[in-house]
Amino acid sequence: MKSRWIPLWVVMIMASTAALAVPPDGAVVLTGDPLVMRLNKDEFRIAFGIEAQACMPRGCNGSVHYRIDWKASDGTARSELKQVSYVVSPNAARTIAVDRQYLDTAEAAQTVDVVRVSVEAITRRD
Numbered sequence: 001m002k003s004r005w006i007p008l009w010v011v012m013i014m015a016s017t018a019a020l021a022v023p024p025d026g027a028v029v030l031t032g033d034p035l036v037m038r039l040n041k042d043e044f045r046i047a048f049g050i051e052a053q054a055c056m057p058r059g060c061n062g063s064v065h066y067r068i069d070w071k072a073s074d075g076t077a078r079s080e081l082k083q084v085s086y087v088v089s090p091n092a093a094r095t096i097a098v099d100r101q102y103l104d105t106a107e108a109a110q111t112v113d114v115v116r117v118s119v120e121a122i123t124r125r126d
Contacts, residue, residue: 026054028062028124031094034117041111042104048097048119052088055124059090062124068117070103072110078103081120 031049038044048064063083071077086097103112 026124028052028054028060028088028122030064030119030122034066034119036114036117038114042102044101044103044112044114046084046099046101046114046117048084048086048099050086050088050095050097050122051093052095053093055088055126056093057091058126059088059092060124060126061085061087062122064097064119065121065123066117066119068101068103069115070112071115072103072105072112074105074110076105076110077115 029051031051035047035049036044037047046066046068048066050064052060054060063085065081065083067079067081069077069079082099082101084097084099086095088095103114104110
């Protein structure tokens with residue numbers, strides 16, 4: 001019978017990685033990936049679900065700083081840093097923040113696709 005064991009260094013790496021995934025006390029985090037909604041060929045809404053248990057019962061506010069990578073039908077690719085504010089009402093555990101974006105290179109002459117949205121940072125003020 002073959003013995004199954006995990007080397008101690010593997011367990012230590014797994015434990016340290018798990019510790020990094022836990023948000024610090026009082027942190028505001030996303031409930032999931034950002035939602036990108038196309039309204040027309042160059043207009044988008046980007047929604048962020050925000051878990052804010054740490055803000056209860058007084059509420060808080062802050063900003064989501066994110067990067068949006070997009071590409072126009074002519075092959076032009078861009079990456080931009082954006083920011084959207086959020087407000088968590090008193091006694092609420094969650095909120096959403098929605099940003100409006102027009103992404104184009106020449107007065108709506110191109111169809112644009114959002115390639116990726118990634119969150120750079122989330123700030124919180126009480």
